[in-house]
Amino acid sequence: MSEVHRQSIPLEHLSVGMFVVELDVPWINSPFLTHSRKIKSFKDIDALRRSGVKTLVIDTERGAAPKVSPQYVAGVSRDDVSKEASNRNPEPAVVKATKPRDPSVAVELAAAQKVAEQVKQVASQLFEALDANKAIDVKVVDPLVDETLASLNRNNQALMSLVHLSRKSQKLADHAFSTFCIALNMGVALKHSPEELQALGLAALLHEAGWQHLPLNLMGKRTKYTANEEQLIARHVDIGLNMLQSSNLPELVGRIIAEHHERNDGTGYPNCLKGGDIHPLSQILAIADAYDERIHQLQDRPGLLPRNALQLLYKETKKGAFDSKAMTAFISMMGVYPVTSAVLLESGEKGIVVEHDQHAHTTRIKIIYDGSGKALDNPVEACVTQAEEGRSIKSLLDPADSRVDPFGLLVFVTP
Ligand SMILES: [Fe+2]
Ligand SMILES: [Fe+2]
Structure with missing residues (x-):
């Protein structure tokens, strides 16, 4: 990414269509699987706000630029965020895939x-x-x-x-x-x-x-x-x-x-x-x-x-x-949610993480309960990215809690 396309902005200036590449909160506290993502809806901005994000760095080559002038947003420098992020945020270095991932x-x-x-x-x-x-x-x-x-x-x-x-x-x-x-x-x-x-x-x-x-x-x-x-x-x-x-x-x-x-x-x-x-x-x-x-x-x-x-x-x-x-x-x-974790999706669906692809930043989830809490007769698999509106991972579930998993289905089973 070219340095000239990186801009540090306060959260208040973030809008739908911008592409975020760095946050000022530790990665583990971030609501998303990775810090890099396009802002698809106001829900994303709200999730960042709830996580305590105050400033972030966006890439204007991959997404929209702020409507306010760079001078106006310069109150927080990119270096500040970068320094903060590198001190406090151990976001894993993205390892480039050298070959397509196979087999599953x-x-x-x-x-x-x-x-x-x-x-x-x-x-x-x-x-x-x-x-x-x-x-x-x-x-x-x-x-x-x-x-x-x-x-x-x-x-x-x-x-x-x-x-x-x-x-x-x-x-x-x-x-x-x-x-x-x-x-x-x-x-x-x-x-x-x-x-x-x-x-x-x-x-x-x-x-x-x-x-x-x-x-x-x-x-x-x-x-x-x-x-x-x-x-x-x-x-x-x-x-x-x-x-x-x-x-x-x-x-x-x-x-x-x-x-x-x-x-x-x-x-x-x-x-x-x-x-x-x-x-x-x-x-x-x-x-x-x-x-x-x-x-x-x-x-x-x-x-x-x-x-x-x-x-x-x-x-x-x-x-x-x-x-x-x-x-x-x-x-x-x-991965933030290791394989075998039971998770709740934004859609209300519940499932088990069956694969985490660190190169593609995607997580494959076996959906066990639909959004209304009904157990599916035939569980389906969904490949979830945090950019996917409405179906990203919302939180971790404890399958030992019978209210979460009334039928004891949120258990990773090897084929
Ligand atoms: Fe040991
Ligand atoms: Fe030991």
Whole structure:
């Protein structure tokens, strides 16, 4: 976009037909999936007002120009908004698609499910061997990394939908699988080398090995940890590294495991490392790990809906806990409403997010209830963009609330 076409304007000067490219509120608070969009109706302007937007940048090449003179709107400079936006708004950098997206999530799911089964099976076998004090052959993980990367490359949302499925047992292997997929997905987005991705994948798969020597009922305990329990849990990092000592682990992998609970602001453990002392791959694993723990209730706090977990991690990043570049890649990859989220549309329809295309900024939703609250006999799929008047996503729904989902239908089911 040419710089001369960018204009900073106060919200009062925004009108239908203008094309917005930047807002002065954090992306997560924006009413839209992306900050870039054409203003189609007064409802859009009202939604921006309700979100606390005061100034924004428009692109006059892609939409209408303000009727007032540029001098008049110059009270707020574009630099001010840009600075504000870059300080406060981690809107993910738009990654240009290098090829059309194919296949769809539905098509890729079969392959993704095979990958998931293999990853969980290998993780279980490795944990069993480590628990029996045996050395493991870490090379067995290499092909799993390759197959996972291949699935992510074909469609990076299929494995993500499996990450979000509810679980019944196998806490450690399931968590290892999820962390493995999320971390590799982020590693690709952050353009790490194939060697680094192998190290990241191996570390993600083994990062909780030490939990096997802790009482497993502590994982996902429903009441608050006592101080003693917290101390015990903090030991799982060193316990795991000891278990892996005879397994010829590459040094980098050991470091990533050692640092997966360190936090950018020094509030993590076991060594209270800060920012630059923590390896970038450890920063990735920290986010992948924390997200999966939150959505599957692996700690002593209630589990969160994916979007709420995303929002919480985002807030923690703003306070300094996580690396903001890695968090930006993570949010971009997940979408504002991660796959499997139950959502309400502006039309009153309710559905489930089945695909998020970060390149096209579109979200595919399986519509389950029509605008009057009636369950559809045959659910239909709609591709929603935030520019689509009347059918954009209005809010997140909690399917556990029977008033929201009286028939228990807002559940993501794999074909
Ligand atoms: Fe851990
Ligand atoms: Fe973990």
